[in-house]
Amino acid sequence: xxxxxxxxxxxxxxxxxxxxxxxxxxxxxxxxxxxxxxxxxxxxxxxxxxxxxxxxxxxxxxxxxxxxxxxxxxxxxxxxxxxxxxxxxxxxxxxxxxxxxxxxxxxxxxxxxxxxxxxxxxxxx
Amino acid sequence: xxxxxxxxxxxxxxxxxxxxxxxxxxxxxxxxxxxxxxxxxxxxxxxxxxxxxxxxxxxxxxxxxxxxxxxxxxxxxxxxxxxxxxxxxxxxxxxxxxxxxxxxxxxxxxxxxxxxxxxxxxxxxxxxxx
Numbered sequence: 001x002x003x004x005x006x007x008x009x010x011x012x013x014x015x016x017x018x019x020x021x022x023x024x025x026x027x028x029x030x031x032x033x034x035x036x037x038x039x040x041x042x043x044x045x046x047x048x049x050x051x052x053x054x055x056x057x058x059x060x061x062x063x064x065x066x067x068x069x070x071x072x073x074x075x076x077x078x079x080x081x082x083x084x085x086x087x088x089x090x091x092x093x094x095x096x097x098x099x100x101x102x103x104x105x106x107x108x109x110x111x112x113x114x115x116x117x118x119x120x121x122x123x124x125x
Numbered sequence: 126x127x128x129x130x131x132x133x134x135x136x137x138x139x140x141x142x143x144x145x146x147x148x149x150x151x152x153x154x155x156x157x158x159x160x161x162x163x164x165x166x167x168x169x170x171x172x173x174x175x176x177x178x179x180x181x182x183x184x185x186x187x188x189x190x191x192x193x194x195x196x197x198x199x200x201x202x203x204x205x206x207x208x209x210x211x212x213x214x215x216x217x218x219x220x221x222x223x224x225x226x227x228x229x230x231x232x233x234x235x236x237x238x239x240x241x242x243x244x245x246x247x248x249x250x251x252x253x254x255x
Contacts, residue, residue: 007213019161055183103248
């Protein structure tokens with residue numbers, strides 16, 4: 001049941017543009033005890049469904065820059081294959097450390113910006 | 126409903142390819158994180174007067190969908206895709222993703238962003254110290 005609510009929350013955050021940042025990977029590895037690579041695989045499949053649902057809504061409501069989607073998609077697909085191949089020859093502990101660093105590199109600036117937006121609003125009152 | 130505009134900044138071809146490669150590589154290597162590279166770099170590719178933050182987010186999702194499909198295939202071929210119990214994740218993913226996208230234009234997400242940032246930083250520290 002907890003899996004259900006965590007998934008629902010992460011998908012909703014992702015759909016709102018707040019971010020998901022692989023939080024499902026963290027939950028699966030720390031709470032469910034799933035291996036790093038399996039958790040990453042589940043997270044990718046999860047993202048396919050959650051972002052697929054979001055895209056179905058966004059395609060009608062938002063102004064998507066189709067001019068770059070094709071180029072980014074094709075080069076991204078090549079990069080993804082290379083990334084997955086690299087992951088298959090790396091030790092899982094190294095991938096876990098890289099994953100933790102990725103969370104800190106993305107999380108700390110977001111936290112600073114987020115706190116800054118509250119400070120600006122308080123100042124303008 | 127907004128009209129879709131097909132335009133981007135001039136001379137961004139190589140930058141676009143490199144950005145796609147980087148986002149895809151991170152997605153394949155770590156199973157996450159490609160989208161944030163696209164969102165943070167969008168100002169170098171797209172004219173800010175035509176695309177707001179929500180348009181950029183929607184564009185990043187549209188890119189990461191096929192990219193993630195390639196990563197999923199690679200993980201499945203490697204035998205890292207355990208499908209037992211996946212229903213617990215897939216069904217809420219569809220519901221949550223749809224509800225989130227509908228709420229995208231309607232709510233002030235500042236508090237959610239703050240909470241999400243705190244959780245992300247805590248998660249990063251947890252992964253490094255486990």
